[in-house]
Amino acid sequence: MQSPIQLRGVTYAYGTGDLARPVLRDVDLTVAPGEVVLLTGPSGSGKTTLLTLIGALRALQQGSATVLGQQLAGATERQRTAIRRRIGFIFQQHNLLGFLTARQNVAMALELDPATTERERLARASEMLAAVGLAEKGESRPDQLSGGQRQRVAVARALAGQPGLILADEPTAALDRQSGGDVVRLLRDLARRRGVPILMVTHDPRILDIADRIIAMEDGRILPANEANSASAA
Known part of the structure; x- marks a missing residue:
C-alpha cells in the first residue's frame, strides 16, 4: 500500500533573492496508513510550514x-485544490x-460534494457529532459550547468528509489538560478506526503518548531519531 505522505528533499524559503529566508532544508518524511505522527520542536523550526506544504496550502x-x-x-x-478536499484540517482556533x-458547521465540510443533498449532509453531521460525544449539542452555536466542545466539533467537521489524511496544527493549545x-x-x-493517518504539530508534552512516532524539527530540518527522542523527553 502506498504511503499517504512521501517527501524527499523538500526545501522552502520565504522571500526571494538576497531576501530569501530558508525555512525548510532538505526534509525527507514518510507517513504510513493509519499512523499517528507528532511534529515537535521550537517555534520557527518549520513545523507549520511543512504542514501547509503537505496540505497543498502552499506551492512546493x-x-x-x-x-x-x-x-x-x-x-x-x-490539482492542489482537489487534494485539499481529500484532507481534514484541524487548527488551534477551531474556525467555526x-x-x-x-x-x-460540520455539514459545511460536505457541501463540496454535489452528490449529497442537504438532508444527507445534516444527517451525516449528526452522526459525526454523536461520534465525538456531542449528540445533544447539534443545535447549539459555538458561543454556547466550551472550548473542548468547540474543538470536538472541529474534529467532527474534519472527519465528516471521510478524508484520506488528517493534518492538525496545535489542536490542544487553547484547551486545558483534561479537554486537550x-x-x-x-x-x-x-x-484509527478508519485507517486515516494523522500528522499533528504540537508543543504540548501532555499528548505525546498518543503518537506512533514523534518527529522533532530544528532550524528547518528533521532531527535524527535519537535526537528527536531526547528533544521530546525534554
Whole structure:
C-alpha cells in the first residue's frame, strides 16, 4: 500500500533573492496508513510550514512531495485544490462560524460534494457529532459550547468528509489538560478506526503518548531519531 505522505528533499524559503529566508532544508518524511505522527520542536523550526506544504496550502518550491497519490511538485492550483478536499484540517482556533449551529458547521465540510443533498449532509453531521460525544449539542452555536466542545466539533467537521489524511496544527493549545487529552485521544481513535493517518504539530508534552512516532524539527530540518527522542523527553 502506498504511503499517504512521501517527501524527499523538500526545501522552502520565504522571500526571494538576497531576501530569501530558508525555512525548510532538505526534509525527507514518510507517513504510513493509519499512523499517528507528532511534529515537535521550537517555534520557527518549520513545523507549520511543512504542514501547509503537505496540505497543498502552499506551492512546493524544491523537492518531491506525494500526498494521497498526487505529486505536488509542479501541481496546478486546480490539482492542489482537489487534494485539499481529500484532507481534514484541524487548527488551534477551531474556525467555526458563529452564526451556524454545531451541526451546520460540520455539514459545511460536505457541501463540496454535489452528490449529497442537504438532508444527507445534516444527517451525516449528526452522526459525526454523536461520534465525538456531542449528540445533544447539534443545535447549539459555538458561543454556547466550551472550548473542548468547540474543538470536538472541529474534529467532527474534519472527519465528516471521510478524508484520506488528517493534518492538525496545535489542536490542544487553547484547551486545558483534561479537554486537550480528551480531544486528541478521540481524534486518534476515530482516525484509527478508519485507517486515516494523522500528522499533528504540537508543543504540548501532555499528548505525546498518543503518537506512533514523534518527529522533532530544528532550524528547518528533521532531527535524527535519537535526537528527536531526547528533544521530546525534554
